[in-house]
Amino acid sequence: MSVDNRRVRSSAPPVRANGRDEPGNDAAGKNENAAVSRPVRRRPKNRRAQIAAAAANAFGSLGYHSVSMEDIAGGLGISSAALYRHYPSKYALFQEESLRVGQAMAESVRLPDEAAGLPPRQQFQQVLESLSAVTVANRASVTLVRWEGRYLEPADREIRAEQQTVVLDALEGRLAAYSPDLSNSDRKVLAISLLSVITSIADHHAALPTKALVTLLVSTCFALADTALPAPGDIEPTPQVEIPESFKHELLLRKGVELFHARGYPNVSVEDIATAAGLSAASAVYRFYRGKSDLLTAAFRRAAERVSSAIGPAVAAAGGPREALDSLVEQYVAGSFAERELTFVYYTEFQHVPPEERAALRNVQRLSVDEWARLVRQVRPELSGPQARFLVHSAFALVVDLGRSFGTVPIASRQRVTLLMQTVLYGHPAGN
Template sequence: MSVDNSRARPSTHPVRVRGRDDLAGDGAGARKADGDLSARPVRRRPKNRRAQIAAAAANAFGSLGYHGVSMEDIAGGLGISSAALYRHYPSKYALFQEESLRVGQAMAESVRLPAEAQSWNPQQRLREILESLSAVTVANRASVTLVRWEGRYLEPADREIRAEQQTAVLDALEEQLAAYSPDLGNGDRKVLAISVLSTITSIADHHAALPTKALVALLVSTCFALADTTLPAPVDIPPAPPVEIPESFKHELLLRKGVELFHARGYPNVSVEDIATAAGLSAASAVYRFYRGKSDLLTAAFRRAAERVSSAIGPAVASAAGPREALDSLVEQYVAGSFAERELTFVYYTEFQHVPAEERAALRNVQRLSVDEWARLVRQVRPDLSAPQARFLVHAAFALVVDLGRSFGTVAIASQQRVTLLMQTVLYGRPTES
């Protein structure tokens, strides 16, 4: 898989805020040595300090993950002391919880139609919630990563609130999709609602930039293309039996077990001892014969996934009659690979920040080249798109696969044929022939 997974954060510079120790004087102004009053104005703590802290924390959590950020990191980014930060928030978790639930609530409120919408036709109502949800997501892009990928670190009561917010958004989308396309079955509505939400929130997964108005228009038009898609009948294909790894290939077994544990618990909550036990090794020291540590294991998994996607591009282009055929081939390979390694597909989005910095840089280069090549093919099929628009669509198509996978697993309503069609629809902007 290939995604610019450095986490979507608008390019911002740390905000320099003067701390309490920087304030001049005792309220009447600092005195010069000769006793005269200084002309310097009194510097006061900004009234929006709490909002500044929340924004800085969202950027930090999104870039480095909840476990990769300390209160000192956040304070340093703002140019204030840790003590000043603790006056506003008692803990890192309080910051994380408040911002996660705030954004979740903003998204839930965005899909509530105004009273006058009762007189609108189904297309107008669907457009209203798509535009509103897109606008809120764009406005909170720096924080949407928290609700997409970091929710597992919320405490149980807060996870329940977050789940209710997500359900409110999906229920509203399903309701409007049902009115817009009355023939949609219940399973199809669920698949399309997840696809629409994934497309909109995928902007949190990368750094591509577009003006707000143009970005909202692109997201809404792509969502309407998804809403117009006629899905093929679901086919219940049993999952392929797991491949048995020979005893002599312990490094492969460790790789698989490590990724499974990272998927189930989150990377920070998995130890080398856990991986050794899952692989049937008697001691953690046995892991170090193959990997320097769990971050080395994670890097190996990511490198293999990135190379799998990047290495497919050349042969697909060389053997295709044109860009559309090449893209279709790449889409089919991407979906098949993601279905074969669902856990890695999810972990790739959630745990990238735990790869060592030097490896992250190399992986990002591979990822960006892959995205650029996909975007180049998309523009050959759709010359009306700009390069940034094409990159947004490629990222949205990648995100759709992982979001459908984590929502439905191997359930037939999200079969490979259906996911392939939806991915093509995101890229081509209209339903394709099934």
């Protein structure tokens, strides 16, 4: 019998003692009803996985140093104490998710036993599809693998490097079977290019259905694999522009970018920048910049404007979209070679730009990508808008990844990087 039924049948007045309702009266019945109807909250069985996913999204969007355990707990609607029951620290979360994704990618490039008898092209395709599928499934966390790995502790960084080696060795092995005439150095360049295209999806928020995205990534990788690279040429050293003593703001900008590139933005102080620029005190920096975030913003504006300002003149001077794209590619590669540190920092430190500046910079970047994508679609009308944007982002990332992998080694000369970037955009080696 329910509590409500007992109350309805009883006509006795409520019993009071010292003016208070006793158990069995109306107030007590209401309390009992509330207790009966209140849902029992149970801890989700997959809470640890939910925490890992939330942390990956937060780290990917804001960077490891900009996220706190309170931020992650708040996003899940739980207390910090509940979060600490699963993970003892923010680093434990970061380490586990980084190495988990790295291991998933390493496992994805191992061919199953039943694929041993397949032709080289089918084996290659199977590896590319598997790696692409894992990358798409872990898109938020792949950012940790691409850009945040330098914040791992040395032992964990070594594990992550081993995982990366497994992936690159597998890609080189499939390339060797697919194109036996490739030299060892060419295989290394192409393997980095393939991995760059696939993991570049972590650098932006453009959307495509999973199947369509995997198909696009794999077809782009085959276009790169079919590229006949020109002979390695000598890389002409980029002349270092001397900055006059009176241009302290420019010197501070250069030294700041160099330090952000070498150490990561969170590990650089205003004092470090002042010392690198030959200034006697950190206070001298504030005559030119309000702080290191202001300096970082100035660097980002320069990088964004370098890309956006080239579009109009290139289109106006070109006889068609293909010619305009070729011009833009050459300018982009030249600018990246001239300012390698700035190009890298532009990809790794965006989350540290002040929020009020971030929106404006994102808008400039979006408009630039849209203009490049419009030209790509004029050359390749079979592509959709999202597909073209994915390819533009992949082409940009390719230049950055080749630069940080090979630096000034001749096997990654401007001519080669330009050809590979064109291949990503056109879907086949340029000239074919």
